[in-house]
Amino acid sequence: MKLKTYTAESYTEALKKVKEEVGDDAVIVSSKEIKKKTLTSPGLYEIVVAVEEANIMPRKPMSDKAHTQEVMLKLSSAAKEISSISKKENKEIINQPNLTPKKNDEIIELKKQVTKISDTLKFLQASMWEIANKNELQLPPEFSEIYALSRSSGINEKHLDEIMKLTIKYMPLKMRKNSETIKRYFYTLLKKMIPVRMEREITPPYKKIMMFVGPTGVGKTTTIAKLAARFAYKLSKRHKVGIITLDTYRIGAVEQLMTYAKMMRLPIETVVDPSDFSLALESLRHNEYILIDTVGSSQHDKEKIEKLSNFLKVDTFSEININLVLSAVTKYDDLLDIYKNFSILPIDTLVFTKLDETKNYGNIFSLLIETKKPVSYFSTGQEVPDDLTQAEADYLLKGILNKEFN
Ligand SMILES: Nc1nc2c(ncn2[C@@H]2O[C@H](COP(=O)(O)OP(=O)(O)O)[C@@H](O)[C@H]2O)c(=O)[nH]1
Numbered sequence: 317m318k319l320k321t322y323t324a325e326s327y328t329e330a331l332k333k334v335k336e337e338v339g340d341d342a343v344i345v346s347s348k349e350i351k352k353k354t355l356t357s358p359g360l361y362e363i364v365v366a367v368e369e370a371n372i373m374p375r376k377p378m379s380d381k382a383h384t385q386e387v388m389l390k391l392s393s394a395a396k397e398i399s400s401i402s403k404k405e406n407k408e409i410i411n412q413p414n415l416t417p418k419k420n421d422e423i424i425e426l427k428k429q430v431t432k433i434s435d436t437l438k439f440l441q442a443s444m445w446e447i448a449n450k451n452e453l454q455l456p457p458e459f460s461e462i463y464a465l466s467r468s469s470g471i472n473e474k475h476l477d478e479i480m481k482l483t484i485k486y487m488p489l490k491m492r493k494n495s496e497t498i499k500r501y502f503y504t505l506l507k508k509m510i511p512v513r514m515e516r517e518i519t520p521p522y523k524k525i526m527m528f529v530g531p532t533g534v535g536k537t538t539t540i541a542k543l544a545a546r547f548a549y550k551l552s553k554r555h556k557v558g559i560i561t562l563d564t565y566r567i568g569a570v571e572q573l574m575t576y577a578k579m580m581r582l583p584i585e586t587v588v589d590p591s592d593f594s595l596a597l598e599s600l601r602h603n604e605y606i607l608i609d610t611v612g613s614s615q616h617d618k619e620k621i622e623k624l625s626n627f628l629k630v631d632t633f634s635e636i637n638i639n640l641v642l643s644a645v646t647k648y649d650d651l652l653d654i655y656k657n658f659s660i661l662p663i664d665t666l667v668f669t670k671l672d673e674t675k676n677y678g679n680i681f682s683l684l685i686e687t688k689k690p691v692s693y694f695s696t697g698q699e700v701p702d703d704l705t706q707a708e709a710d711y712l713l714k715g716i717l718n719k720e721f722n
């Protein structure tokens with residue numbers, strides 16, 4: 317059973333709308349005059365009906381879809397705000413056992429009211445969604461909240477539609493009854509889709525050579541400095557770490573890394589030509605981790621990216637792990653473009669930076685599921701070495717599906 321509200325300039329017109337949409341089966345719950353008709357403006361009547369869900373006919377799509385989506389999002393945040401008030405009320409009741417029974421009853425009543433308003437808002441949001449809904453997807457209204465949240469976080473539309481279809485198909489009917497269980501199910505589903513590369517600490521004689529590539533200014537050098545500190549000082553044991561920089565083009569680029577290396581007392585080699593590269597690797601061979609910084613290049617600068625692959629051809633003995641560094645503030649389409657252009661190199665892992673600059677991680681999610689490349693680290697600020705964490709699906713999902721949810 318669902319409540320639906322119809323408004324029109326007169327009672328007869330509102331009733332006509334009810335009949336058109338839900339036929340004669342509708343049970344009128346309430347009807348009222350919201351605004352009296354005056355000489356200069358029309359009146360407004362509202363009829364609320366209770367209907368079986370199966371009887372609701374799909375409405376015509378509204379032409380101004382963008383406007384509808386905006387309204388939906390506003391409703392979504394209003395609903396969220398109200399549900400957080402409701403949760404707070406709940407906690408307060410639990411935490412204050414010495415309230416008078418009367419006061420307690422009042423709070424319980426208030427909570428009921430808030431929950432009711434919250435449900436109404438969610439319902440309104442759902443109705444708006446129904447209007448904006450594309451015919452081919454036919455999303456049930458109770459999924460509107462997760463749809464709106466995911467969409468606004470930047471998940472690619474194609475991915476989201478596909479995931480929604482799967483969710484609708486496989487979610488047990490019992491779970492569909494309330495929006496929290498739906499959200500939980502959806503959260504788990506998305507979590508399963510995110511490929512994460514867990515960090516494995518190296519033990520000699522093994523070593524790990526990691527090269528960091530990506531556009532200019534994404535944070536490659538900063539990430540390398542953080543990782544060098546992590547491997548050298550912050551893991552369960554101290555590791556020997558060496559650094560190589562191939563970024564000798566930009567004035568200051570070498571100095572930037574040199575300064576970090578000096579502070580951490582780590583060896584650093586500067587390489588200009590591919591022929592020097594194997595010498596640098598050779599001189600750092602006693603290290604368990606070798607981190608290689610590269611010159612940043614626009615994804616359209618094929619020549620620079622190809623030059624990097626020449627470095628890889630030089631040393632055929634060492635396995636070099638290629639990490640593509642990307643920024644969380646880049647739009648999904650651009651991320652994909654960058655990924656494709658850097659794919660001349662055998663990309664192994666993705667690293668995301670600047671997660672502190674946005675909370676909308678849908679673009680990251682979409683890139684991970686599109687490319688199926690695992691993500692290894694998140695950089696969450698400018699501080700070296702602290703603002704770096706191992707990548708976790710939960711971190712992304714909190715940004716996508718409502719911050720307080722876990
Ligand atoms: N807010 C924020 N800034 C970052 C992050 N990582 C790097 N930066 C900043 O981005 C700028 C470019 O970083 P850099 O490491 O030189 O980028 P590169 O050109 O890819 O080597 C610097 O000002 C960094 O401090 C991050 O995770 N968050």
Ligand SMILES: [Mg+2]
Nearest residue numbers: 536537563569
């Ligand atoms: Mg750099």
